[in-house]
Amino acid sequence: MAPPPTTPQNPSPTASPRVLLVRPSALGDVSRTVPCLVALRRALPHAHIDWLVNTAFTDAVAYHPMLDGVVRFDRQRLGSVPELLRTLRIARYDLAVDLQGLARSGLFTRATGAPRRIGFANAREGAWLAYTEKHALPRNQHTVDRMRGLLNAAGFPGPEDLRLYAPPHAQRKVAHHTANWEGGYACLAPTARWGCKCWPIERFAAAGAHLLAGQRVRRLVVVASPTERPRVRAGFEAALPATLRNRVSYPETRLDTLMAWIAQTRVLLGNDSAALHLAVGLNRPTVSLFGPTDPARVGPCRWTPPDAPAAEHRVLRAPHTVGRTIKYRRCKDDNTLIRGIGLPAVCNALDAVLDTTETI
Numbered sequence: 001m002a003p004p005p006t007t008p009q010n011p012s013p014t015a016s017p018r019v020l021l022v023r024p025s026a027l028g029d030v031s032r033t034v035p036c037l038v039a040l041r042r043a044l045p046h047a048h049i050d051w052l053v054n055t056a057f058t059d060a061v062a063y064h065p066m067l068d069g070v071v072r073f074d075r076q077r078l079g080s081v082p083e084l085l086r087t088l089r090i091a092r093y094d095l096a097v098d099l100q101g102l103a104r105s106g107l108f109t110r111a112t113g114a115p116r117r118i119g120f121a122n123a124r125e126g127a128w129l130a131y132t133e134k135h136a137l138p139r140n141q142h143t144v145d146r147m148r149g150l151l152n153a154a155g156f157p158g159p160e161d162l163r164l165y166a167p168p169h170a171q172r173k174v175a176h177h178t179a180n181w182e183g184g185y186a187c188l189a190p191t192a193r194w195g196c197k198c199w200p201i202e203r204f205a206a207a208g209a210h211l212l213a214g215q216r217v218r219r220l221v222v223v224a225s226p227t228e229r230p231r232v233r234a235g236f237e238a239a240l241p242a243t244l245r246n247r248v249s250y251p252e253t254r255l256d257t258l259m260a261w262i263a264q265t266r267v268l269l270g271n272d273s274a275a276l277h278l279a280v281g282l283n284r285p286t287v288s289l290f291g292p293t294d295p296a297r298v299g300p301c302r303w304t305p306p307d308a309p310a311a312e313h314r315v316l317r318a319p320h321t322v323g324r325t326i327k328y329r330r331c332k333d334d335n336t337l338i339r340g341i342g343l344p345a346v347c348n349a350l351d352a353v354l355d356t357t358e359t360i
Helices: 027-031 034-043 055-060 080-091 103-111 143-153 168-177 201-213 229-239 242-247 255-263 274-281 343-355
Strands: 018-022 048-054 069-073 095-098 116-120 133-135 185-189 219-222 267-271 286-290 313-317
Touching: 018 034, 018 080, 018 103, 027 055, 027 274, 034 048, 034 143, 048 055, 055 069, 055 255, 069 080, 080 103, 095 103, 103 116, 116 143, 133 143, 168 255, 185 201, 185 274, 201 219, 201 229, 201 242, 201 267, 201 343, 219 229, 255 274, 267 274, 267 343, 274 286, 286 343, 313 343
Parallel strands: 018 048, 018 095, 048 069, 095 116, 116 133, 185 219, 185 267, 267 286, 286 313
Antiparallel strands: none
């Protein structure tokens, strides 16, 4: 299936309603915004719906069958904002929904000139000034519930459908690579944007060794960004027994291939990171590790696809964090809190998830 158009088409006087969903970043949040797309499509079946998203995250949503087009925001390129603002004005949207609620997303929403512009009444950085319609939702809600609540308040209720669609070409590539991997593989995602969210790499390696030694999976696939991969690989190879190192792969993972590797894994072990939230949308089992962040707000959102069993998710939270409000940005790279999660608890959680998961 070919991806949808990458830029909005010019409207005609007789066109169906034109809708823009604004959620440029971050990748984990983009993947958790899909229920809002579904809600809009259910309420407006004949609308043309575009999604404004950072160029780097396009593949997370571009193959969703309920989306008509992607408006790319290239934040790495000088001059991209004025060009984008012109594109938004020309598109003549009837409805724009800002699900990020920051100054930049508010600017994009306002630039559409849409007669109906929906956003959070308590949006930050003055973004609320861009909206014609504002709804107050508590900040302490789960991210998915808060975004769905905004759509519901605006008259667009919808199911809790987080399904993501990995690019078919990337799925074929991964399937070819793993054709002879009997017993399947586990994905390990040991990185995150903030160091305070990262469980130690040597413990990830030990958890992977537990899976291999117990023959729970045949191989491990360790995923990390291109800049992080050398460091992660060095950490794993230093921690793993020599007899197991040839059963670990460190593939190059652009977003399309990252999604494809996750889509076929038996289980993903990860921190509070984009890989975890992609796994939830791809309906793959997870064991997730939380230190300074609160899984009640940003943890795996359990949902049930209409055509498959719901994936199993086990959440492990660091001791001494329950009941506390921790500003993780202040912790920066201090991973003291998440180190409180012990290796035995993680191994037990992995075994429990695999006990309920069929081999792909």
